[in-house]
Amino acid sequence: MAFLFDSFEGWKQYCEEHNKSLHETVLAFEAEQKGRTKDEVWAHLSNAYHVMKDAVETGLHEDMQSQSGMINNGAKKVFNYPTPVLSPEFQRLISRALAAKEVNSCMGRVVAAPTAGASGILPGTMYTLQEIHQLDDEQIIEGLLIGAGIALIIEQKASLAGAVGGCQAETGSAAAMASGAIVHCLGGNIDQVFNAVATTIQCMLGLVCDPVAGLVEVPCVVRNASASAIAFSSAQIALANVNAVIPVDECVEAMGEIGQSMEARYKETALGGLAATRTGQAISKRVLIQDIEMLPDEEQQEG
Amino acid sequence: MSERSSVFDMIGPVMIGPSSSHTAGVVRIGRVARRVLGKQPDEAQITFYNSFARTYEGHGSNRAILAGLLDFKTDDVRIKQALDIAKEEGLKYNFRSVGNASVFHPNTVKLELTAGERKVEVIGESLGGGVIRIPKLNGFTANFSAAHHTLIITAKDVKGSIAFISNVLANDNCNIATMSVSRKGKNDLACLVIEMDSGIQPIVQQYLSHLDWVQEVLYIPDIDF
Numbered sequence: 001m002a003f004l005f006d007s008f009e010g011w012k013q014y015c016e017e018h019n020k021s022l023h024e025t026v027l028a029f030e031a032e033q034k035g036r037t038k039d040e041v042w043a044h045l046s047n048a049y050h051v052m053k054d055a056v057e058t059g060l061h062e063d064m065q066s067q068s069g070m071i072n073n074g075a076k077k078v079f080n081y082p083t084p085v086l087s088p089e090f091q092r093l094i095s096r097a098l099a100a101k102e103v104n105s106c107m108g109r110v111v112a113a114p115t116a117g118a119s120g121i122l123p124g125t126m127y128t129l130q131e132i133h134q135l136d137d138e139q140i141i142e143g144l145l146i147g148a149g150i151a152l153i154i155e156q157k158a159s160l161a162g163a164v165g166g167c168q169a170e171t172g173s174a175a176a177m178a179s180g181a182i183v184h185c186l187g188g189n190i191d192q193v194f195n196a197v198a199t200t201i202q203c204m205l206g207l208v209c210d211p212v213a214g215l216v217e218v219p220c221v222v223r224n225a226s227a228s229a230i231a232f233s234s235a236q237i238a239l240a241n242v243n244a245v246i247p248v249d250e251c252v253e254a255m256g257e258i259g260q261s262m263e264a265r266y267k268e269t270a271l272g273g274l275a276a277t278r279t280g281q282a283i284s285k286r287v288l289i290q291d292i293e294m295l296p297d298e299e300q301q302e303g
Numbered sequence: 304m305s306e307r308s309s310v311f312d313m314i315g316p317v318m319i320g321p322s323s324s325h326t327a328g329v330v331r332i333g334r335v336a337r338r339v340l341g342k343q344p345d346e347a348q349i350t351f352y353n354s355f356a357r358t359y360e361g362h363g364s365n366r367a368i369l370a371g372l373l374d375f376k377t378d379d380v381r382i383k384q385a386l387d388i389a390k391e392e393g394l395k396y397n398f399r400s401v402g403n404a405s406v407f408h409p410n411t412v413k414l415e416l417t418a419g420e421r422k423v424e425v426i427g428e429s430l431g432g433g434v435i436r437i438p439k440l441n442g443f444t445a446n447f448s449a450a451h452h453t454l455i456i457t458a459k460d461v462k463g464s465i466a467f468i469s470n471v472l473a474n475d476n477c478n479i480a481t482m483s484v485s486r487k488g489k490n491d492l493a494c495l496v497i498e499m500d501s502g503i504q505p506i507v508q509q510y511l512s513h514l515d516w517v518q519e520v521l522y523i524p525d526i527d528f
Contacts, residue, residue: 002307026310034309044311051317068361104320107363107383113314116322122314144314151313161431177313215361216321288357292400 001032005152008194008248015190022190023145045141048111052100052123055110059099066105068287070217075099089132090229097124097228101221114151114160117167117216118174120224122147125178125231135185143181150177150197157249158256162209163268165259171220171227172204172255178231183238196238198248203230205251206258208266210273213284219274316433319382323433324410325355325362330382331435331526332427333371335449336414338523339440340423344416347372347396354409355429356400365398368412376527377433408436435526443494444485449526451480451498454508459516460486460493468495468511475507492518 004014004025015025030036058064059075066072079095101120104110110119126140151160154173159165179196188196204227212218238244244251265272274280318327337343349368351359359365363383370385372394381388389396404411408428415424426439437445440455447453454472458464469479478500486493502524512520 005307030310033307034311036309036311041310045314048314048317067363107320107326107366109317109378109380110320111315111317112323114312116318116320119320145310148310148313152308152310155308155313163431213361214358287361289360289400292356292402295401295403295405297403297405 004029012190023142026145026149045144051111055100055103056096056123059103064102064106071105093128094225097225101224105217115170118170121174121227124228139185143185146184147177147181150180157252166262167207167209168204171223175227175231176200179234182235192238194248195244196234198244198251199234201251209268210275212275212280213287214270317378324429324431325364326367327377327433328429328435329364329367330371330377333368334526336425340416342418344418346417348415350399350413352401352404352407352411356402445496446483447496452502453523454497455521456495457519461516
């Protein structure tokens with residue numbers, strides 16, 4: 001059971017051999033490996049979902065301006081704009097993902113899922129999915145359990161940290177978790193869930209982590225919105241049994257390989273990409289503390 | 304390979320943004336320092352090093368460290384207002400930035416705290432994901448994570464003291480996970496840091512602190528409680 005989340009293939013095989021659904025095996029793993037009862041896990045996820053929805057509401061109703069000023073109540077503007085570009089549901093999806101992530105950038109309470117940098121994606125997608133399809137909380141929590149299983153495998157085979165694998169590892173993983181959860185909640189089988197994960201990863205591969213001034217704001221906030229949209233587009237494709245061609249495990253391996261070969265300046269160091277643009281550097285100069293005593297190189301330091 | 308993550312790590316923790324290493328980890332360091340001091344400080348001199356030195360304001364680490372000193376937990380929504388709350392509660396603070404400190408981890412903060420006559424100095428590192436390490440305490444090497452139950456004993460460097468203390472803990476049914484000893488010099492003061500899997504009873508702490516060769520016994524339970 002310790003090896004359940006080494007690969008998607010192994011996870012599927014275990015489910016089939018033991019005649020269990022995906023979310024049941026996640027509960028069994030947590031019980032055997034971490035000594036947590038089903039009720040404890042359920043209570044944790046139920047609270048997490050509550051905090052996610054709270055973050056969405058906070059972001060849509062309270063003042064959200066970050067210390068740097070780069071984040072300034074964008075979610076509310078999107079939510080209230082008179083023309084939906086696709087549908088009112090799409091508009092709500094995008095504004096909710098933005099809202100929860102803005103709360104994170106503005107020192108509010110969020111759920112790291114899987115990380116703080118990607119903390120708008122599951123709230124935006126799950127909240128909107130529940131609303132459109134009139135799902136109850138139990139179904140959403142089953143989806144979150146599957147999302148956790150997906151993240152456990154990605155962590156094992158690639159990474160969930162921007163500093164290790166770039167943005168694809170954070171928002172890419174969160175989008176993969178969300179799209180798997182969406183497909184499950186809409187009655188998809190194991191192959192369809194995994195196909196959604198594979199498709200999502202294919203769409204998110206290669207994204208670098210290049211935050212302006214090193215802050216979790218630009219482009220992190222808008223990428224939470226786009227990743228949420230991709231989670232839905234992949235779920236739509238996967239539910240129709242459109243094959244991702246490259247199996248999900250190999251997609252995750254590709255993500256790991258790309259992450260490894262990414263240069264350090266694209267891994268949260270704020271030295272490349274958007275952070276290194278003229279404007280990015282000017283913002284950095286303005287918001288970062290400049291009054292620093294620099295110790296000489298060779299001095300024996302205190303400590 | 305490190306221990307497998309859990310569902311609780313993949314969907315969680317519930318935390319205050321923007322980043323686990325700049326907020327959650329820093330709050331925890333503040334909570335440890337408050338426990339080492341034994342109460343809320345009257346004054347705090349806070350030095351942010353290296354990567355922290357430039358970004359502590361943008362990431363809110365200044366608010367997070369004060370929140371820890373005020374005994375807020377990592378998911379407390381008041382963290383954002385910690386600068387104002389500290390002022391209201393009469394906690395005087397001052398921030399300083401030091402770069403190029405090559406001996407320190409990129410995300411290091413030093414706290415020099417005063418409460419009445421008592422002064423302590425704690426150095427903390429935020430390792431990522433909210434995990435912390437306290438490399439130094441009052442000039443002694445400490446090296447603990449505060450994720451376990453931690454016992455910090457300052458005592459005279461006498462023969463047999465480590466055997467004696469571990470015996471007392473074993474009799475209280477405590478399993479020692481890690482232990483580190485450092486001293487200022489031979490026959491001088493020594494600092495013993497013991498991380499245990501479970502807590503100790505108050506009477507054990509009292510007993511140890513009444514030994515004539517023991518100067519101080521600090522007990523820090525799991526830092527999130």
